[in-house]
Amino acid sequence: TKGKYGQYLSEQIVTIRDDRYVIPVKQEYRYKFGGVVHDQSASGQTLFVEPAAILPLNNRLQNLLAEERQEIHRVLHELSLDAREEMEAIKRVAAALSELDFLQAKAKLAKQMRASQPALSADQSFKLLGARHPLIDPDKVVANDIALGQDFDTILITGPNTGGKTITLKTAGLLQLMAQSGLFIPANEGSSVAVFDQIFADIGDEQSIEQSLSTFSSHINDIVAIMKRVSDQSLVLIDEIGAGTDPEEGARLAISILDFFRKKGAKIIVTTHYPELKLYGYNRERTTNASMEFDIKTLSPTYRLQMGIPGHSNAFAIARRLGMREDVVAGAEKLMSSDDSDINHMIDELNKQTKLVTENKQKLQTSLDRAKQLEKKLQDALDIYNQRVQKQLDFALDRANEIVAKKRKKADKIIAELEEARKEGMQVKTNQLMDAKGEFNQLAKQEANLAKNKILQKEKKRHHVQVGDKVKVLSYGQTGTVTKQLGEHDYEVSLGRIKLKVTDRDIDKLAAGQKQQAQRRATSASRSSRARSSLDLRGQRYEEAMVNLDRYFDTILLSGLSTVTIIHGIGTGAIRQGVQQYLKRNKHVKTYSYAPANEGGTGATIVTLK
Template sequence: MNPKVLKILEFKKIKQKMHPFLHTDMGQQLLNELEPVSDASQVQLWLDQTKDGVDLLRVKGGLPIAQLQTIGPALKRLEIGASLNGIELAAISRNLQATSALIRFFRDLELPFELRNLPDLVAQLVALPEQAQDLRRSIDSDGTVLDEASSKLAAIRKTIHASEAQIRSKMDEYTHGNSAKYLSEPLVTIRDDRYVIPVRAEYKNQFGGIIHDQSASGQTVYVEPQSVLNLNNKLRQDQLAENQEIERIFAELSEMIAPYTNELQQNQYLVGQLDFINAKAHYAAQIKATEPLIDADNHVNLLQARHPLIDPKRVVSNDIPIGKDYQTIVVTGPNTGGKTITLKTLGLIQLMAQAGLFIPAREESRIGIFREVFADIGDEQSIEQNLSTFSAHMENIIHILADVNDHDLVLLDELGAGTDPQEGASLAIAILDYLGGVGADVVASTHYPELKLYGYERPGTINASMEFDVQSLQPTYRLLIGVPGRSNAFDISRRLGMPEAIVAAAKELMNDSSQDLNNMITDLEKQRKQTEDTGADLQKQLSEATQLHQELAAAWQTFNDQRDQQMAKARDKADELVTDAQKKADDIIDELRQLRLTGRTDVKENQLIDAKGELNALHPDRPLAHNRVLQRAKKKQALGIGDDVKVLTYGQNGVITQKLNEHEFEVQVGIIKMKLRDRDLEKIKPEREENQRQIVTVRGSSSHVSTQLDLRGQRYDEAMANLDQYIDSALLAGHESVTIVHGKGTGAIRNGVQEYLKGNRRVKKYEYAPASAGGNGATIVYF
């Protein structure tokens, strides 16, 4: 993409907005190198990555990216056999730790949807666990070598500490004893890596030893007393031994990681990419941007598009379509109406999309993939180059015309301005004709009324304007496609108090064609307004009818479902009862038949058949409305005050305390009273009296429900499920407050816990535990 359009449309400011969201030097480098491209597959890949980043930000709060500096120079030194210092090794250690954290994050990731690209990116990371562990054990984050780096180093440092303690003890005899009167100050300091005391110059021979330095005034000398010479010598030898051991450790660690420079370089690049993707996601969330859809035919259709650099409270959104029904849009209207901002909005959003960024527009907005975006916007006159405004515009447009083709988007602001109106209008029409012949998509703004007629006469061209409110004398900044702009000079002058005679005289001086054109535009605006009002009313009626239809359909479906459930239950119960009756009847009939076979003659065969027929009439296919068995069963299931019931939606038992209406009851479940419908309740058959005597009620069962829940080490979904179950149990147990231990970690579970508590109406308040009880690693909940 040509650098000129990036400057005109302020693409660099978009990149600056993303800078605060970056954590790594490599991510910053990738941002600096970001430019729009014209390869559709590359743009789609970048958009897929941004979509993954946005989804992870929404669900998991973003990627766990640590602050990382570049390790490129250190890796180059490793490649030539150099030993790294502590700061370089610490930087490599942090990179390996960040790599491992990202691998673990994606390994433990559980999402209800699939990511498009990031798993493939993370699969290329190399953990190097042994090397990472050795570096973490040996080097502190600031580059200091730790005692655990080697047993020899630990022993040397132990000796050093003992020697320093001896020296300070000896020195304390001078600073706190009778010798303190010879000192300028009663303190111990260091000169030439040796412990010394500040002695007044006249007493410099009082302590013997060596003078290492003196003050600027010469009144103080820094003396190493004779009594500590040997101790300082030993300390110095130990310090040299320490330095030698540290250099050996540096060399050993450098040699350990030298074979993996390629892997470390790749890790740095991949972590930088993930950091950059995370920054794109955060910026998209900040400006409420959405994923653009790439149109293979370059049919752009931006829905409610907003300029991303304008205050969201002031910016006006517009629909901007181009490329499908028309290739050229001619925007007319007065100054300060928003024409320039509209052109910049279209151009900048197109650049953002072709750079893989989400765009500030409504979902389902479509963008094209243009080879180039050209723009001639703003006043580029130059005193040094002796160029007028008109000349500067023409020079820029000439360069555009020399390079433009049918895969380009051209934005022209105030086309033909700065010269004689008749010549400027003719030149503007000729330029638009040329661009139309080439096949480029063009949006041009102008003041010339001749171009309003051009928009009607040329195929593939449409007029547009920026709406102006004559009542308030203010532009609304709304883009009106299909309606040319008109001059509001007469209306504005009249409203500001211009005498009507002058306004009428001015109208008479206008030529007929201009007057006819303004009248035509006025009629079009009235028709557009009427159409908009009618469309709004119809849309409102359609929305209300659609909502009513959906509600009726849902209610009808619910009714059918409940009816089918009740019918199925009734049939099952009736079938069971009839089956039992038929079994008993078969037994009776068999007994009667046996009696007859044994010689009884008073039982006739036709009596047996009639009895069998009457029993078969109890089959469940018959209407059940008057079935006495079902009526008795239904009566047993009727709910009343004092009945023990099971709350089906929660799996808890309770007691009905009040009947609110025909289908709603108040149910006491533990310490909680709930309003429930009869379909959510199931009557519990009361136990026998002798069993009831054996029931022991235990209230406030704190022995069964702990006042603390530990969620550490659990996955997010598992932790949230356990939290929900625990809160219910704690409420039923009668606890006034409980403690949720969630740890600190990445903060995902902590945030999830507090989001849940915020939405639970049984929670009175919650706060972090005191510092002595876990601090922000635990939350205390009050019911």
């Protein structure tokens, strides 16, 4: 491309066309190099020519490339034959990798949405705590509690336009579908979901000019299709039921449709604007009203779902805030029927009561949390105190034993010296005998003083314990009976229903008078036992929960309770599984089972003791 031939080229480069090396030659010198023209530029001023001089080289290159392709094909063919022998194993590995990839994707989605694992209910009911629509910005979404199937089977949601009714409807259906698809749901711990055979939804406006369908017609088409397939295992979600036609006829039709679905036993959530359906929520069993909260001060929705309260018509208040003449608004209020006024008054009262109940609930929860924290601090302090007292007693005992050992050693030495002198025939002088007698008297006096030491007296009592003796177990502060001697320093002590293995350092033998007092104290203690009938382990770490469970069982066995409740929550299931394993191993447990659905379900276990 350089030298004397460079002037014939458009650019002094070598390029590739059709996998062959060519040079860009000016149009007027196309025959200068001979060879083959493979392409030309868009303007036609440049031709891409394969010079005759390199034709053999390009041909050789193409042959080598063809041989390379053949070799690649041969190698892949051989690898395919080798892989065919392991086809079944490869299929299993591919399926396992696909499953792992799917699980990883679900885990990443759950982490991104801060989702939790819901429990599965067995009675077609669900309870979503702090449910959030997964497609709304997490910083803006409003969480709501949505429950259906336990206290009521039908929810009628009313409220202003753009107030969040439809989003609430979609949130309930979408989270239920996510759970049935094996996904974690964007809701708080403790939520539960059902398993429906079908989830039917009529949401949105599906007008069609081609099919001559109005809003009302499209809704009715969907509802007719749902009515053909609905069962007692179905969930039905309908947005603006009966809308798009005459209000009076639409309301009557909506009531009849709801009655049909209720007879089928389906679970139902519908949204509506009709005031007649507010009364429907009060006149039918297992049916409740709900509404989306509206802030009159700001004239904007809060998107909070209020269960049990129908939506209030805010037209008059909004009109006043926007500056409409007072006489016009007052005239409209006079035109309202007495029935409508009664309904609005009832709604106002319900709103006030609900607000008061919510505030009281928050105050009680705060007080309960503080009481639990204080109880834990007191228990921890008591444990530390008992540990320190035991350490002090052990230290004092060791010191007393050390003094006794030294004095006995000294006495043995004096006796040994006198014996040695007598064996050698030496005369023991009077002053030596007097000195030895003085030392013996001094030792006896010190041993007498030590004998009065309370710790040594306790030690002596411990070493003279027999089967049937009444003793006090120091670590538990309870009185029991020695039922068996397990070793030189180990005993089995019966405390009511339980039997403990203790060392002689952990017990005090009681005198006859003390036995009667201890018996009275034990009886009084059992009568006035403050053992609680339930234990709440929620929010605790696994190790902490297991320690508290073991300590709680010691307490209830001493108190004489026959039935207790262990509240472990649902969560990840670690504490629940630990509780079940502990109860299975505990020989004092007669039976245990999950609590009824209205008392905690799988979040609590009821235990019956032997």
